[in-house]
Amino acid sequence: MIWNPAAETMHAAARATQQLERLRHSVAWAVERVPLHRERLGGRRLAGLGDLATLPFTRKSDLREQYPFGLCAVPQSELARIHASSGTKGKPTVVGYTAGDLDVWREVMARVLVAAGARPGDMLHVAFGYGLFTGGLGFHDGAERVGLTVVPVSSGNTARHHLLLQDFRPAGLCGTPSFVLHIAESLVEQGGDPRALGIRYGLFGAEPWTEGLRAAIERAFGCRAHDVYGLSEIIGPGVAGECHVRAGLHVCDDHFLPEIVDPATGAPLPPGHEGELVLTTLTKRAMPMIRYRTGDITALTTEPCACGRTSARIARLKGRADDMLIVKGVNVYPSEVEAALLAVEDLQPHYLLVVDRTTTLARLHIQVEPAPALLIRCGGYRADHPGLAAVGRQVAERLRAVTGLTIDVTLVAPHTIPRSEGKAVRVIERA
Numbered sequence: 129m130i131w132n133p134a135a136e137t138m139h140a141a142a143r144a145t146q147q148l149e150r151l152r153h154s155v156a157w158a159v160e161r162v163p164l165h166r167e168r169l170g171g172r173r174l175a176g177l178g179d180l181a182t183l184p185f186t187r188k189s190d191l192r193e194q195y196p197f198g199l200c201a202v203p204q205s206e207l208a209r210i211h212a213s214s215g216t217k218g219k220p221t222v223v224g225y226t227a228g229d230l231d232v233w234r235e236v237m238a239r240v241l242v243a244a245g246a247r248p249g250d251m252l253h254v255a256f257g258y259g260l261f262t263g264g265l266g267f268h269d270g271a272e273r274v275g276l277t278v279v280p281v282s283s284g285n286t287a288r289h290h291l292l293l294q295d296f297r298p299a300g301l302c303g304t305p306s307f308v309l310h311i312a313e314s315l316v317e318q319g320g321d322p323r324a325l326g327i328r329y330g331l332f333g334a335e336p337w338t339e340g341l342r343a344a345i346e347r348a349f350g351c352r353a354h355d356v357y358g359l360s361e362i363i364g365p366g367v368a369g370e371c372h373v374r375a376g377l378h379v380c381d382d383h384f385l386p387e388i389v390d391p392a393t394g395a396p397l398p399p400g401h402e403g404e405l406v407l408t409t410l411t412k413r414a415m416p417m418i419r420y421r422t423g424d425i426t427a428l429t430t431e432p433c434a435c436g437r438t439s440a441r442i443a444r445l446k447g448r449a450d451d452m453l454i455v456k457g458v459n460v461y462p463s464e465v466e467a468a469l470l471a472v473e474d475l476q477p478h479y480l481l482v483v484d485r486t487t488t489l490a491r492l493h494i495q496v497e498p499a500p501a502l503l504i505r506c507g508g509y510r511a512d513h514p515g516l517a518a519v520g521r522q523v524a525e526r527l528r529a530v531t532g533l534t535i536d537v538t539l540v541a542p543h544t545i546p547r548s549e550g551k552a553v554r555v556i557e558r559a
């Protein structure tokens with residue numbers, strides 16, 4: 129089933145015509161109503177889609193500098209909703225939506241849900257956080273549009289997830305991959321069986337995750353796991369999602385125009401080349417984004433997909449452009465490591481990645497603090513306690529599945545990892 133066949137299977141030439149028309153309108157709207165865009169883009173002419181590459185980028189720093197409403201193209205009274213993402217450098221990143229923007233969001237989320245297997249009448253268990261974060265409400269609204277029965281459980285409180293999943297038996301599950309895997313693992317620990325829940329499909333995202341993690345989730349629940357991509361600066365979840373073929377994520381490119389650029393130079397890269405994803409909103413009115421540098425590393429293809437959808441697809445995300453580590457020739461993103469660590473209840477979110485390049489073969493070592501409950505079970509902290517070592521080995525095993533690397537994990541004494549007010553120092557390189 130395709131949610132919106134007219135839009136999703138549009139002929140390439142018709143799509144390009146529509147994109148150019150919408151792009152011109154979006155740029156004109158931004159120039160007319162947002163001083164920053166007027167300053168940067170005023171007087172630019174777009175003869176074709178190729179001219180997009182001549183326009184300057186918008187960056188996350190622009191959102192921070194224009195905090196909170198400097199990039200809004202409509203007065204506050206015309207904003208139907210505001211979302212925000214937690215700021216790693218102080219103030220959050222604030223985004224606004226008109227009623228029409230929310231309607232676009234419901235539409236693209238409906239496409240993504242249906243592409244992953246959701247059908248009207250299904251029950252969907254939403255384990256994404258609700259609130260300023262776009263995950264929970266984005267899935268919620270899109271699911272209502274499709275005609276699903278939505279269970280807005282939000283994140284956290286694992287025991288409540290176990291109870292509702294077992295008693296309600298939803299067809300679909302959505303959340304961050306690390307959290308849903310934690311739901312499965314902790315259910316098994318309590319003698320439950322996630323495979324008996326009857327979940328048919330899952331939609332997971334909001335953090336980079338690998339095929340290893342996908343396999344682990346599918347084994348755990350016995351369901352098909354689909355990747356969903358989005359970011360609040362563009363709309364939230366629903367920018368792109370996988371169909372049943374799972375050969376890349378279909379971008380809703382009648383609303384969000386994707387480009388791939390060299391992360392170092394900003395030069396456009398041809399289809400198939402890995403680089404940084406840049407997105408331009410074509411229909412958003414409250415906060416139009418022109419050539420927004422997402423910081424996410426992926427590749428683009430416009431080859432036809434076996435599912436019949438004709439939109440461009442992005443490869444599954446590699447991680448963030450600005451924080452990639454290379455260990456033994458393997459690209460490792462601290463975000464992947466963090467996601468795996470944060471999913472373990474026995475650990476505190478205080479950790480340090482040490483890349484040791486003093487030997488011929490670089491090694492990655494992780495120091496992480498144990499959670500108070502684990503320390504109580506072990507009768508206090510002792511570096512050689514077998515209980516702590518066992519948790520360390522279990523985490524190392526999980527990290528090997530995520531990264532493909534053998535990583536040493538040490539549980540260190542409480543309060544030994546330095547705390548930071550701003551963006552924490554998470555990586556130390558020894559060379």
Ligand SMILES: [Zn+2]
Nearest residue numbers: 371373433435
């Ligand atoms: Zn497809």
